[in-house]
Amino acid sequence: MLLLLLGYDAINWFDGRFSLPTPGMLAAPCEFIDVVVTERAAVTGDQSAVAITFAAPDGSPLPAWSAGAHIDVTLPSGTVRQYSLCGDPTDQSSYRIAVRLIQDGRGGSAEVHSALTVGTEFQVARPRNAFPLAVGGYNQTTSAVRLIAGGIGVTPILPMLDMLDRTATPWSMIYCGRTRDSLAFLSELARFGDRVTIHEDATYGPASAEELLGDLTVSSAVYTCGPPPMIDALRAALVDRPDVEFHYERFSLAPVVDGREFDLRFASSGEVVRVAADQTALSAILGARPDATYSCQQGFCRSCAVRVLDGAPEHRSTALSPGELDAGYFLPCVSRSEGCLTIDM
Template sequence: MHWTAVTNRRELVPRVDDRRIPVVVTERRVEASGEEVVSLRLAAPDRRELPPWRPGAHLDVELPSGRLRQYSLCGDPGDTRSYRIAVRRIPGGGGSAEIHDNIPVGTALVVRGPRNAFPFAVPGYGSPAQRVRFLAGGIGITPILPMVRLAESLGIDWTLVYTGRARDTLPFLREAEQFGQRVTVRTDDRHGLPTAAELLAGVGTGTAVYCCGPAPMVAAVAGAVREIPGVELHSERFSAPPIVNGVPFEIQLGAGGAVIEVPADRSALDVLLEHRPDQPYSCRQGFCRTCRVRVAAGTPDHRDKVLTPAERDNGDLLVCVSRCAGGRLVLDL
């Protein structure tokens, strides 16, 4: 193999922490034109120190409506008394609209974590790479910014390509551009949609690529990296990966419980949440373990990246990505 998805190595994925932390919104800023992106700064009500985090980490945010949403931490890990997140408004309402329209300064929230499903394996410490190429698409800059700051402070050879529709739509652009010629800003209105070859220009053996952005961008970069020997790929999607070769199956909610149908093009988690809204989840990509359930009967189609053979034999299943090749799974719920 010519590439390694280092992000998915089990030793880089920490234990899931379900601690619930009360916080209050202490600052709110518009970070892109038309209020498309807002940032929130969160602190403990008594301003005590918050749990530490590392670049790539995110918070699970419990919204007043009961929705649970995940947002990357994009502030300074050295700031032990506040967290910063940023939220892009997504058309159609939902969690992003709730934050944009109904979460002013002073709002009390509860967060879980921090968790890290996109860790920065520092060259010379957690990675054999000699240099780093960061790729950020729009709001994908949020987990990348803390990595950039850490790479700069450690004297690592790094570059960043930051893409989006237009300059005024790019959040935290001023913070990114403060690093000078290491940063290339490429916007669709001036340069057209970027190709993977353009994003990876100059990338060769010994480079670690960190990519966060829209699914088509991540997929294109992943395909291109496979053709470059000796390159690591670390990536994070905005959404769950597409379901490939899925077939319909059934889930039974406990022995004698309700039976629900999972279509070929939907995940078990999506369907389960309609019946059990309190089902925990986080990454939706099969490596954080938050959504783990126990299978009491049936044959799973495991599609996760972290469960060991022993855990699978013991009945563990990650419902965000894993399925059943037809038939029924009885879950111990």
């Protein structure tokens, strides 16, 4: 799954350890790991999604991860994309991702499908988790978990199932897609029996929020990953349920909320560009500097980070470290300002 915007009504924190970028340089993860593709397999009946399994070339253990985590993948072309891990978190001998081919996308999924063949070497960053499954801890009060997956959004959900079983947490799941042939990992889900409900939109129409949520008891938790309309419908349905935790991960950009116009000034040239109220600062930057670096566009990967030389940014992401914030770094894909920002470009 290509990972884009993440959000939580029950706040989730992650530990992102990154090197502080030098002035004028973009923020980047502190360590990438060499890996090699060991297995490749179609995981949908229509062949639209492929699972890629990879390991360290020398067979050494890969860094540990937990259900809900994702990795930054540097493809052979140098393109960086974010994908959820969907293998077994207890097995450090390999990682697995699954990617659906998006015909009119930005090219990342097409490169995965064409270039990541068995034997191909590439690099990934250490796993990060901003969609953790918060169950099984001390004084845990969650009575049951409802899992809701839309299409390839099943990828971060899949590793959660065994974890829920290991912690003896009651759970149920609904998995929605256009057709059965478009749904991934059905053979792996079959072992969970009637705890997993398959919903085909082509046969039954899109599932309502009520169908998606099922019967939620007090202290239930909902974990969902899918397209924005599904996420928005669930949020609306749960607005009057403060007794239910709501954790979500979406794979499409969310609209700008409560945006106001502001200006960006490029320090190198003095050029000023206007950021519209419903536009991201990154979009405005790309209009003037189309070669600017970016990837996820959701305030997580940090590849678009720029340094603010003057002005007060309104940070709308927790991905930057305190040191990076003190150094003036800013993520234009999500963050904004109420006044002009002079940036180091």
